[in-house]
Amino acid sequence: MWLSRTRVAADYFDRGFYEVTYPSDELEVTAMLLVHPAPERIVIYLRGGKGGVGMVRPVRLMQFANDQTLVIGPYYRGTKGQGKDEFGGADLEDVRALVRELRSQYGELPIHLVGFSRGGIQGLLTYQDVGATSFIIWGGVSDIYYMYKERPDLRGMMKRLIGKPDVNPDAYDRRNGYRHVRADSPPVMIIHGTADVQVGVEHAYILEERLKELDVPYELHIYEEEGHVFTPPHEREILRKVQEWMTAVENDKRW
Secondary structure (H helix, E strand, O other): OOOEEEEEEEEEOOEEEEEEEEEEOOEEEEEEEEOOOOOOEEEEEEOOOEOOEOOOOHHHHHOOOOOOEEEEEEOOOOOOOOOOOOOOOOOHHHHHHHHHHHHHHHOOOOEEEEEEOOHHHHHHOOOOOOOOOEEEEEOOOOOHHHHHHHOHHHHHHHHHHOOOOOOOHHHHHHHOHHHHOOOOOOOEEEEEEOOOOOOOOHHHHHHHHHHHHHOOOEEEEEEOOOOOOOOHHHHHHHHHHHHHHHHHHHHOOOO
């Protein structure tokens, strides 16, 4: 059971949103939950950003909701909860602990992880361990070394939290998501826009090469001229494809 559950001023039809707390390591951490009385599927949305930047919002969870799906997004430790965000370090346990809590409440339902932006790291480093049905990475970071190279504006933050790649290579290797994919990994769906200046489309191709090398089932959806956040027509289109993907994986129709 959740340690606490607080109503959020938002609704999805007749279903409500809540901030819930749960144990992770010795901490109490927070997530946003779109409730469902009897779900047949769970989607865990792994946010991007850090702290107040990229926070989980009701509208983001709504994108993945339907009449059979419970949707939840962890805030990560240090954001409306205890502890400190380590950008793919100890905060990964917040994802694993959330899956354990959901399993205890809902049993062995299909669980799909959706990693957006920085959430790509969180997902690639956890989705195999938690037995996810699939992982959807949307505009996500797959190579943290490449992130350091392409985002000089974020290097200060990365140095504070992780160090410098040439000085602390072990810390970067532990966070280098695509390198942790295994041959027995669940299927992966990659979504990226070619005009994304926050997380370059090269991340999608780096991950694709790793998946091809290991013969892991995947789909690649590259959208020309789309940025980090898609325009409404393409967003609606890809959200439909995401739902089709999850159903196909659950029914083992493609693999």
